[in-house]
Amino acid sequence: MAAIAPVSTADLLALIKRSNVLPTARLVALPGPESLSDDPRRAAAELVQKKFLTKFQSTQLLAGRYKGFRIGPYVVQDLLGRGGMGAVYLGQHLELNRKVAIKVLAPVRGEVQQLATERFLREARAAAALDHPNIVRVFDVARHNDTPYLVMEFVDGETLQETLDRDGSVPPEVAAEYIAQAASGLQHAHERGFIHRDIKPGNLIRDRFGVVKVLDMGLARSGSEEDKLTEVLDRGAVVGTADFISPEQAINAPNIDGRADIYSLGATLFTLLVGKTPFDGNTTQKLIQHQMKDAPAIADLKPDLPEGLPEIVTRMLAKKASDRYQTAAEVITALEPWAGHSSHVATGLSRTKVGQSSSRHSAVGWSSYGSSNRLRAVPLGAKPADSGELDLSNAGKATIALSGAETARSRTPVVVPVPVRDVPVEPVTVTPRRAGSGGMGLVVGLAFGMLVAGMLIGWLAFAR
Numbered sequence: 001m002a003a004i005a006p007v008s009t010a011d012l013l014a015l016i017k018r019s020n021v022l023p024t025a026r027l028v029a030l031p032g033p034e035s036l037s038d039d040p041r042r043a044a045a046e047l048v049q050k051k052f053l054t055k056f057q058s059t060q061l062l063a064g065r066y067k068g069f070r071i072g073p074y075v076v077q078d079l080l081g082r083g084g085m086g087a088v089y090l091g092q093h094l095e096l097n098r099k100v101a102i103k104v105l106a107p108v109r110g111e112v113q114q115l116a117t118e119r120f121l122r123e124a125r126a127a128a129a130l131d132h133p134n135i136v137r138v139f140d141v142a143r144h145n146d147t148p149y150l151v152m153e154f155v156d157g158e159t160l161q162e163t164l165d166r167d168g169s170v171p172p173e174v175a176a177e178y179i180a181q182a183a184s185g186l187q188h189a190h191e192r193g194f195i196h197r198d199i200k201p202g203n204l205i206r207d208r209f210g211v212v213k214v215l216d217m218g219l220a221r222s223g224s225e226e227d228k229l230t231e232v233l234d235r236g237a238v239v240g241t242a243d244f245i246s247p248e249q250a251i252n253a254p255n256i257d258g259r260a261d262i263y264s265l266g267a268t269l270f271t272l273l274v275g276k277t278p279f280d281g282n283t284t285q286k287l288i289q290h291q292m293k294d295a296p297a298i299a300d301l302k303p304d305l306p307e308g309l310p311e312i313v314t315r316m317l318a319k320k321a322s323d324r325y326q327t328a329a330e331v332i333t334a335l336e337p338w339a340g341h342s343s344h345v346a347t348g349l350s351r352t353k354v355g356q357s358s359s360r361h362s363a364v365g366w367s368s369y370g371s372s373n374r375l376r377a378v379p380l381g382a383k384p385a386d387s388g389e390l391d392l393s394n395a396g397k398a399t400i401a402l403s404g405a406e407t408a409r410s411r412t413p414v415v416v417p418v419p420v421r422d423v424p425v426e427p428v429t430v431t432p433r434r435a436g437s438g439g440m441g442l443v444v445g446l447a448f449g450m451l452v453a454g455m456l457i458g459w460l461a462f463a464r
């Protein structure tokens, strides 16, 4: 049923009550129509000012949309962004007032459902096992009608992609420190058998205190039995982001390891320093270039870089994994001249085996550390269902798809070692106020992967 916008302040107040957007204590204190403007828009602005509503809530309510504000014990306060897997909302716990980020799986239909749900649960499983200051914490995963949502640490800051969008590039010392922090989180993940597989500026988020955290373990893959199931679901598909993907991921090589993340981290460092990604072109061209072409000499593009830094980027971007730094800890060591002073790096490192090892000096040459285009796994011909998303950037025209979101049914027995509770949720599906890097997401299937692999094999044979 189409949403009906409130035409009076009384209508607006009735909608607020229906929406469940306010806990009982606040609802009781809600001003009556007599103490608010007659104009519902002005009344809503007054309620925002008095902190009864957030701007996001007010926009939705003024457009007549009142469902979907409650996700389990959380009230949706804002839309933080949207990625390839779903929307991310700012939520506030009703009782505890704690702010969290809630990722709700995008509605999908058909064969894709199962895959998407498996991946979402994998994200929860992967991220919940990780406990590190440079990795976004996962608190909980829950679902309603098989639509899962993930509750994670809310990072009040911006992704490095947003930094790039605003500033163009990042000063070398700052870039080195960001990458060293991310490497610290990755070292922790790699030590536990997880490979992120989609490291890029959009998946590194920096908080107000300068701590960089790895986001979106959605593609993380462990060597566990359960993950072999999802590996089967992923069969034949290339997964990663074309601008940052490692050569081995680009041909969907089996048994990739943490060095694939090191390559993507190198592509991220390149992008932070230069302000553009290593390779241009369409997705296919980028994949082939990651395979075969050396990244442009960074020293030519950016002649004023500190001595030694271009070589580090080049080594991270080596085509052969064996020519790269072999561990994320080695990357941190290499970046030490610029990031060695960072307490954020030191803190993160202390949570890795390397940082805790008494023999770390000899192990990795430690000295001063103390203590877009996403290629998604979707069967050929399958299309993501229409999520009913609309543009929220123009608040006046914004609409929201509320109830009736497609449910994602998992038919594969996946063990999720984090609490899974059945609680009501009506996912609010909207377009973000700013496009996430997931907007660059692309979907390719088996045929594409085979095409690229075939081209590469042909080329290699020819080159010989």
Ligand SMILES: Nc1ncnc2c1ncn2[C@@H]1O[C@H](COP(=O)(O)OP(=O)(O)OP(=O)(O)O)[C@@H](O)[C@H]1O
Residues within 6 Å of the ligand: 080, 081, 082, 083, 084, 085, 086, 087, 088, 101, 103, 136, 152, 153, 154, 155, 156, 157, 159, 198, 202, 203, 215, 216, 218, 374, 436, 437, 438, 439, 441
């Ligand atoms: N824990 C969080 N705290 C604050 N903001 C977040 C958090 N998680 C995600 N966001 C915001 O939501 C946006 C979308 O995140 P998400 O991880 O779903 O997608 P993405 O990484 O941009 O795209 P894709 O998943 O397709 O790679 C991010 O760009 C970020 O702005």
